[in-house]
Amino acid sequence: DTEVTQTPKHLVMGMTNKKSLKCEQHMGHRAMYWYKQKAKKPPELMFVYSYEKLSINESVPSRFSPECPNSSLLNLHLHALQPEDSALYLCASSQVYSYNEQFFGPGTRLTVL
């Protein structure tokens, strides 16, 4: 299985809602990533997990809370988001060392009303 899957594909939420994005991979990768991409912009790294531990937080607001419950799963918990958080959220995975090309999932299109 050489695929990264993400659910849901689309999500609409209000500013007071709590929701979660899910990412899964079964390639044995031990590094997983969350990116945020606004329209017509490149992806921006949010978080990196290495061996299920948070290794990088790119100064992301606390209303975004990542979680890596096991080596195959990565969640992004959302709470009290703002309309400007509307974006495409991409998950990626890679090996930690050696050949560590990142494989991207299809993304979740998030709209905050």
Place this chain on the structure above:
Amino acid sequence: ELKVEQNPLFLSMQEGKNYTIYCNYSTTSDRLYWYRQDPGKSLESLFVLLSNGAVKQEGRLMASLDTKARLSTLHITAAVHDLSATYFCAAQRIKAAGNKLTFGGGTRVLVKP
């Protein structure tokens, strides 16, 4: 800090003609990637360039890397409508900052008949 610049930002192409997208990066990098992104979709990996002088070709696309000049190019031969998309380059420093990808700003390509 690694910075990546792409140009042009927008490229209007005529079918059948040849074009080049340029990607400059500011400091030594271990790998250079090229991605394609269709509107609302995820990133599709096109090429991974590992060493100086590397050249890879797939169909009408050819990518090359000159590490001394810190320059990669994506050459499009005899453009066709199906190549309309946004193209991103990204540089990566292995074992630095969580294998972070630093993206260029993207080149939006529109191929007209």
